[in-house]
Amino acid sequence: MHSSSTSGSRLCLHSFSSLSIKALALSTAIIPFHSINASKTTHQFDHVVNSNKLVVVAVKNPTTIFQNGNQMHGFGYDLVRTYAHSLNVQLDFQVVNDNATALKWVKQGKANLAMTTADYKVIESKHLMMFSATCGDDASMQANGLNANLNWVFKSAEDPLSQTASDFICRSKQNGATKQLASFYNRNVVKPESWDTIQRDLNKRLPIYQASFKKTAKQYDLDWHLLAAIGYQESYLKPNSVSPTGVRGIMMLTNSTAKAMGVSNRVDATQSIQGGAKYYDQMLSRYAHIPLPDRNWYALIAYNMGPGAVDQIQKRVRAQGKNANQWVNVYAYLARNKASNARFGQALQYVTRIRSYLEHIKSTPQWVSV
Known part of the structure; x- marks a missing residue:
């Protein structure tokens, strides 16, 4: 579904952010912010397959990642790690200081996707597209003290990478994997x-x-x-x-x-x-x-x-x-x-x-x- 205006894209995002996104959950449709000419877009999916590496950029926060020396864990990290495994490629996870840098990396092609809690208006202004990292499972996130506004951001809606990611995210919601992962990373396990x-x-x-x-x-x-x-x-x-x-x-x-x-x-x-x-x-x-x-x-x-x-x-x-x-x-x-x-x-x-x-x-x- 393409958006030809700012108001249209905003409507799409609000629909996705709520739990009333049945169309997306069932069809795993991608929500772009702007129409993009696919013929002029270099597919990130090709880079991932050819390099055997998925480059993900994120900002360190309790919902995405906890870095313990050379080891990493966290709800967002584990989710994208499982996605990389589903593509049979290695994960190259990069941590930056702010959402602006993460979005810039995606825009410039330095990262294949970003995990971010950036405001949708900022993402829209960069002519990037996004969807919920949980296929709209806000309830599981909120119940476990996690940020329900975590999104995956891509350079293009037409890129097969964003399409496979959307399929993966909504399958994870439907088979309960997202809920279990959120439960393990519950921020309220200690009162x-x-x-x-x-x-x-x-x-x-x-x-x-x-x-x-x-x-x-x-x-x-x-x-x-x-x-x-x-x-x-x-x-x-x-x-x-x-x-x-x-x-x-x-x-x-x-x-x-x-x-x-x-x-x-x-x-x-x-x-x-x-x-x-x-x-x-x-x-x-x-x-x-x-x-x-x-x-x-x-x-x-x-x-x-x-x-x-x-x-x-x-x-x-x-x-x-x-x-x-x-x-x-x-x-x-x-x-x-x-x-x-x-x-x-x-x-x-x-x-x-x-x-x-x-x-x-x-x-x-x-x-x-x-």
């Missing part, structure tokens, strides 16, 4: 009023154990912030912690795991951190065939449930005809069955809270140092 208490805990306890986390993380080539996030989830960083099931210490190791990791005293903070890091590193190695960031989530639930339990979950996911090495499928299985198995609900809370704690610690100025 807003709890952060003051968490920050007080960290200010009081983390300085005591920071050196141990850093030293041990360096030994196993891990991020010390992640180890600290695991420790906070496990014990609130209290070395004398003990659970009703008998796990103990900052990293809450079972007696058998502690022995296997060479820990003789589980309530000794240094030994506990060492043992927890060693065990987590082993879990990462177990899932080395799974790309990052998903590998981290598999390792975390294995740390929580045990790798044998994760193996059984993967087996059941495969029996349903789905890829058991894709986190969104394992997450969906846990979410669907948590009512009948309390351990599944605990595992979901475990991994999502650690993700939240990691992002918080990593974003707090006093803990940013490597």
